[in-house]
Amino acid sequence: MKMESELSPRAGEIIARAQTLLAAGGYNGFSYADISESVRISKASVHHHFPTKVELVQTVVRLYHEEAQRPGHDRKQDRRSACATSCLYGVLGSLHPRWVVILLRLR
Numbered sequence: 001m002k003m004e005s006e007l008s009p010r011a012g013e014i015i016a017r018a019q020t021l022l023a024a025g026g027y028n029g030f031s032y033a034d035i036s037e038s039v040r041i042s043k044a045s046v047h048h049h050f051p052t053k054v055e056l057v058q059t060v061v062r063l064y065h066e067e068a069q070r071p072g073h074d075r076k077q078d079r080r081s082a083c084a085t086s087c088l089y090g091v092l093g094s095l096h097p098r099w100v101v102i103l104l105r106l107r
Helices: 009-025 032-039 043-049 053-069 079-094 097-103
Strands: none
Touching: 009 032, 009 043, 009 053, 032 043
């Protein structure tokens, strides 16, 4: 799994779009085609950055977790946190319980 410092600007765009789509429709509510269309890159490019949808979602959840754990992070003032929280609930609510355990094994 990629660390935040290892992410390219394009990967950051993919993650931001995935976060929005996860919040709106959960894990099964989006595809790489949706992401590629909105970020204006090919599906192959999305796969280059995140070979599987599971890896993409793990990265989204891990980054949310890291952000929420930062000392002094004020969730009330941060709009991204609200989106991340709804994203997390969207992801977890749409997955089989075994996937929830896998996704939450953040390192």
